[in-house]
Amino acid sequence: MKRDAHIHSPFCPHGTTDDFEKYIKKAINFGFTDITFTEHAPLPSGFIDPTPMKDSGMEAEHLIPYIEKLKELKKQYASQIRIRIGLEVDFISGYEQQTRDFLNVIGPQLDDAILSVHFLKHDNTYTCIDFSSETFLEFAESVGTVKEIYNLYYETVKESISADLGPYKPKRIGHPTLVHKFQLAHQQKIDDHKQIEEILQLMAVKDYELDVNGAGLSKKDCKEPYPPLQYVKLADALKIPIVFGSDAHQVTDLHQHYDKIFPLR
Template sequence: MKDGHVHTFFCPHGTNDKIDDYIQRALQLGYTEITFAEHAPLPEGFIDPTPLQDSAMAHEDLDSYFQAIAEAKQRYAGKIKINTGFEVDFIEGFEGQTTTFLNKYGPLLDDGVLSVHFLKNMSGTYDCLDYSPDDFGKMAEAYGSVEKVHRHYYQTVLKSILADLGPYKPKRIGHITLANKFRLKYPLKKDCTDEIIEILEKVSELGYELDYNGAGTAKPLCREPYPPDWVINEARDRGIKLVYGSDAHQAKELGQGLESMGIKK
């Protein structure tokens, strides 16, 4: 049992739960391995478009983050394998800054996830895809339709897979159907099967992994994992490795979505 995508109190939109709270919960669930994949600091020069600008951890907290995970590894040695990781944002136009960051901090990591949350829009500014239903609705209006938002998202995910971010680029692609977060309020009239299949083909070709993310099951306007079952089946058919991730931002969220995999908590 591995959870490859867990956040911590270093996330400004997360929780005050301590590292120990997460690990104790992980042990209760029978985990043998856990990756703390905190939102890496956003690239230098990028302005977080969310109202509170709280999408990622602060640069000044990096040393404390690494120290906290290192101390936890010592405390729980022999009980659970703990990985130091990041969830790294792919932001179109900031590939150079992201590579520089990874070149500096990549040697300190055991694991990682590469995700898309921000989309570069037609005006050259950025939107946060998953911030709120209202913001998603505004994006759909600005982009022209819900379908156009989804397609732009999948096009950006494909760019993240193809991007040269240096030797420490994470090889696991995070929540590839995150555009579905508000699907019950903003349903697709025409699905994006072709775009998703193209992503899977490239993931398979490059030998990358997929984050099987349980967070969507807990979102009231989603109620399915990222990605859903049909995508999981297509991934398996292509020999793509799937790594479960709770995407927990609180200790109590560890294990969310496991029921969708047929595993009881």
Template sequence: MKDGHVHTAFCPHGSNDTMDDYLQRALQLGYTEITFAEHAPLPESFIDPTPLKDSAMRFDDLNAYFETIAEAKKRYEGKIKINAGFEIDFIEGYENATINFLNKFGSFIDDALLSVHFLKNNAGTYDCLDYSPDYFGEMIKSYGSVEKVHQHYYQTVMKSILADLGPYKPKRIGHMTLANKFRLKYPISNECTNEIIEILEKVSALGYELDYNGAGTAKPLCREPYPPEWVISEAKKRHIRLVYGSDAHQAKELGQGLEFMTIKK
């Protein structure tokens, strides 16, 4: 069993659990493979819109991150396959910075995801889509409706899929329905079905994968995986490979949503 989306203590908004804590828990759960997909450092000129500026790891921690994973690979050789990786943020307008980062560090990456967390708004600044329910509520006011926030998110996801980010561009799209994180507080009447189907068609045509993300099942205002069942069904029709990811930010979160997904399958 593979978990293709795990965060570590190198994530500023994660926990202090050690890599051994994660790996021991992974072995307890019967994992045979795990990808540490830390939030890659944001472009240096990008201003993190979150209040604590803690959306991603620091450039200064990259060497320690790779060294820690390399040491873990040696200690756990023969027990579990460990992948060094990143969750790369697609930030509209910062494509060149992303290409430069991937070209510099791509050869060290075993596995990776491409995700959208930040939306470029009409003022030319950026909003963090999944920061908090209150922040999302302010976005609804600014964008005009909850539907418009969702539409803008899916449009940005499509841009990430179409973007030329060089030879090391990740080919797995992270939590493609992240806009649903606060859906129980901010329900929508139009689920952006057309936009989602268009994304699936493009993912299929390019041979990309989807992150089958369990984190949403643990979020009190979501309670469903990213993507939900109907999207998973449409993805399977198009022969899109889905890779389970716990999106754990603590060792105890490994495996979250897995039981739900197994039952639904």
């Protein structure tokens, strides 16, 4: 099996309009046997997206058309590739109930899903930590230090792993070192080794899969996958299923860095 299980789509409000079939055909050409489209789920009801364009998740009314379109494509390409219908669901501290309600409704229609932390809560406001280096640096000032953002991030990821989001809670934790995205912008070397280890241990105990995400390698202020390869090895040793994800928001990025991350698979 050759799998890329974190792929965005024309339904992404901050991605490209590259159509599904372009992604699918590229995956087939590159010998992938299994792909999951994991569009950003609509944000929980009542949550106000703090990003300037408020475009972090798909519009609620696009959800059913997204799923219907994928059902068609899944059938159409069934002899060539396995297509799973998925979502990347945000874990937002304080919105667990809304997220559980959402998953209870939509979960039965999904084949696969990722749970990711992009928003951190501080002083009753939320910040999207992967939006831009400027936002990240401003947030560091309001939280205190970069180190404190890291602490808050890992605490939130742990909360996401332990949260009761019902029977349709995603089985895979998305890019659990996303907080590294701007590490070359702030240039502080934060020692988070223990925190990453703890997260992986918790994932192992609670039976989660790891999204090993190539996108960070392409980000100019990051230059490493989420998580870095030493932790992919650790996850493997802990018997956590590791699942590659290119996190492509355009066809050009599909499968990005697969060969560096999965040299033997």
